[in-house]
Amino acid sequence: MRLRHIKGAEEMIAANRFVIQNPAEMKGHWQDVFPDNQPLHVEIGMGKGRFIMDMAEAHPEINYIGIEMYSSVLLRATQKMEERELSNLRFLLIDAATIQDFFEEGEIDQIYLNFSDPWPKDRHAKRRLPSRQFLERFAHVLRDEGHIEFKTDNRGLFDFALEEVEPGGFTLLKSTFDLHNTADMMEGNIMTEYEEKFSSIGNPICKYIIEKK
Secondary structure, eight states, X not given: OOOOOXXXXXXXXXXXXXXXXXXXXXXXXXXXXXXXXXXXXXXXXXXXXXXXXXXXXXXXXXEEEEEESOHHHHHHHHHHHHHHXXXXXXXXXXXXXXXXXXXXXXXXXXXXXXXXXXXXXXXXXXXXXXXXXXXXXXXXHEEEEXXXXXEESOHHHHHHHHHHTTTTTXXXXXXXXXXXXXXXXXXXXXXXXXXXXHHHTTOOOEEXXXXXX
């Protein structure tokens, strides 16, 4: 998701207390960012932050990091955090392609991918977050048997994502082409802004849960 660039966004983010300003220095030491040593979950492409804020509020026993690559989008999330001040959530302004520069091997317990850019042209397949190229990067920073949860309303992207699971180094645990009518996968489900929007107009939501081999 992209927003029109907000003048001064980079400067405001650089001064924001909820954004980690020295992420490369935290590699291998992310638990030091939080009050308690707890499992670490990361959302990649967090947008304006509704999903990960709701997750952090619902699960205080887990530490969360939201990753976003667009400063104007992340700025919106930081503004929302001023109202909620969740001690178990922090943000990073980085490109997911560089995730191995910022997290140690096996440092993350779970990753969320929500309504990622489908990059519909075939020549851009490697840019899709559920592609095998990205899954290999994510596998490096996930612990053994760590999970990735992926949601989208784009059936073409989801079909592609399912084909990438095994080549990317993962095992498919669960999947559905209609999340909101799949009772076991809906248990504890927290919706994103896009999920609420698309499901309200009748678009089925696809989801998978995969595990690092």
